[in-house]
Amino acid sequence: MPTPLDRATSSRTPFFAFAAIVTGVAAWSIWGQDMFPSSDPTGDPEKWTHEECTTWLRNRNLHPSPLATTAELLERVKSNMRVERK
Known part of the structure; x- marks a missing residue:
């Protein structure tokens, strides 16, 4: 008889949630913390x-x-x- 943990891990939702988190962390590490650069004034x-x-x-x-x-x-x-x- 399957337990609630077995049923939760057999569905695809946790897998896609984990994949989305890993993708987000990878994108953040690739672009660094300046993913959305601010519009700082430049020059003198x-x-x-x-x-x-x-x-x-x-x-x-x-x-x-x-x-x-x-x-x-x-x-x-x-x-x-x-x-x-x-």
Whole structure:
């Protein structure tokens, strides 16, 4: 007499669920964690607009203040940018 475990493993649903999980993990590892890249502003931060500065800070979870001026945001961006290595 088959047990509930036997009946559960004989159906195809657990197999397809497992296959979907394995496929998702493989896709994530192939593309890395940047599967859906953010639209970060590029170029010189001195020429960025207010919106570009807030986007850059928001993408890094630095919580820009909605009341901050562009100069204040630019100062925060510069202080949080990584130094390029040679």
